[in-house]
Amino acid sequence: MPEGHTLHRLARLHQRRFAGAPVAVSSPQGRFTDAAILNGRLFTRASVWGKHLFHHYDGGPIVHIHLGLYGTFTEAPVPMPLPVGQVRMRVVGAEYGTDLRGPTACDVLDEAQVSAIVARLGPDPLRKDADPSLPWARISKSRKPIGALLMDQSVIAGVGNVYRSELLFRHHIDPYRLGRDVSEIEFADAWTDLVALMKIGVRKGKIVVVAPEYDHGAPSYAPNRPRTYVYRRAGEPCRVCSTPILTAVMEGRNVFWCPTCQV
Incomplete structure (x- = not known):
């Protein structure tokens, strides 16, 4: 999608x-x-x-x-x-x-x-009127996993499976951590990063998430797609620590994460 x-x-x-x-x-x-x-x-x-x-x-x-x-x-x-x-x-x-x-x-x-x-929708990170305090108010009180909350369009509109998995990796957050256990600083940093990543996506027409120092080695999950840290890399070594990437179904979609880098 x-x-x-x-x-x-x-x-x-x-x-x-x-x-x-x-x-x-x-x-x-x-x-x-x-x-x-x-x-x-x-x-x-x-x-x-x-x-x-x-x-x-x-x-x-x-x-x-x-x-x-x-x-x-x-x-x-x-x-x-x-x-x-x-x-x-x-x-x-x-x-x-x-x-x-x-x-x-x-x-x-x-x-x-x-x-x-x-x-019915949450704020869109790419809109100038987006207010991050609205998703934070829901996330900070929720007993649902943060990986599920990020896919809920009523919390944040526009995030899909790739951004979900990659954003959580970039901020060292386990997708199964409950929303209420994510700190306000962690959320603020992730929101700022999400806005920047999505703006790159608009400009380039591709989801670009991997830092230059890790943008080598194992190829992308599909032809003509930029490399990812975890998305569609189940069983492959983490680009940062070499631990095999895990996957599971969450909210009807496969989520991917590194059990060592994301705690």
Whole structure:
């Protein structure tokens, strides 16, 4: 599932390519039945909260998009080729277009409905209005493991499995440590680091977490991906201490950690 930095990159791209002009909106597969009410409208802006992307249109309609596990946007210059596969929504501007496939959500909402979605989410570290005191208030009182709390979008919006595992490693925190046992200083340092890491993700389009002195040796978990400390490295030696990396299922996703570096 794409993490928050990916949605912010998409919002910036769509803002640059579509905002301020009318766009053609269609649904080649026919499932996005509200495409007709958007077609020809002025695309005013794109915004993001966590893993939720919003396309705002003149007159009030807002397209809410959640990519989920399988959703993707593909971009192409105009004239775009004929749609291939199950394209839920196609947006075409003066010079570029984009196709959306496989999202968990793609629907038209009004401002009140968008506000209701945002109200259920924690602060987004990539937004200027993010207030770290809000997640800290919940984490500091919680009996749930910090690894589970970081994946809870109502605590912090936009963090996914890679950032969860890597952030906890970078701050020497066992994912099974209870939220209430994380110190305020530890949380403050981790929040500052998370903001910086996610900003790098927006800029580079990749999750870059490994310090230069450890960015060598065993290859990345997948081609064309930067190295990680622990994510998808179960059984491999820790890049710092050589202890085999452990993994377990937490909140429905595999979490990875080093039992020596993270205590």
